[in-house]
Amino acid sequence: MPEKVMPGPVPDTAGIREAVCIHTKKIYDSCKDKDCIEDLRFYPAQNCQAVIDRAVSIKAGKAELIYVYIDVEPIGFNRGFYTVDVRYYYKVTADAFVGAARPVEVCGLCVFDKRVILFGSEGSAKVFTSDARHGGEEESADRANLPTAVVEAVDPIVLNMKLVDVCECRPCDCELTELPPCVCACFGCDLCFGSDGKRIYVTxxxxxxxxxERDAQLLMPVYDYCMPEKECTCGVGEDDPCEIFRHVKFPVNEFFPPNSPAPIPDNCRDLKSCCG
Incomplete structure (x- = not known):
């Protein structure tokens, strides 16, 4: 068997012993990406804005991906291709230094929008299943011809953080008007979307x-996890933080679990919870 098997025709020398028929989601197209997201507006919790206004410097903390909104739309001039619009919601923390006192932790929201174009083939079948909820059949049937978009992502790396005065703020800043309820629940209080006071920008x-993906019945052998080779078509800046991020290796193990379990000790005494 070759060291790496790619999707496509399999030669007779592949050593396949069994073929199985499965009903699954067939991946029609996929891409991986390393986005360097520069100068995202940081929307602090309301009880943190006063601390930011008095801060003289800021130290980067961590960022957590808390929600992803996904929308799929067909491209009219290119049949079989679709735009996938993704909006990432991040909970970001930082340490604000106020005078000579100990730093105060502040938290807030950052939002990033991304669009990719992928091939999703065409389909016109209306799919009905026994687990469809009452009242949702019509919506499910109307959108059955669209492929399903899946976004897998890990928590981002905080590359840079800036504390700026209002006069130095970016003219392209846009105010958020509505947030998903699950995002609001992550902060426990209202967020500050105003334009007064100092601001934080995060990279x-x-x-x-x-x-x-689309539902399909396939006759197939199983080799290994399928990792996309194509890079997503989007540009990034040339600043130093992004240049550093480009050299970070893609964390394959974060997306796929190990193929084999951890070794079991030969002696029961090696297991703390085994013997009383």
């Missing part, structure tokens, strides 16, 4: 995989 490094 994040995000690893992600985006793919389009």
């Amino acid at each position: 994040l490094g995000q690893f992600s995989i985006v793919r389009l």
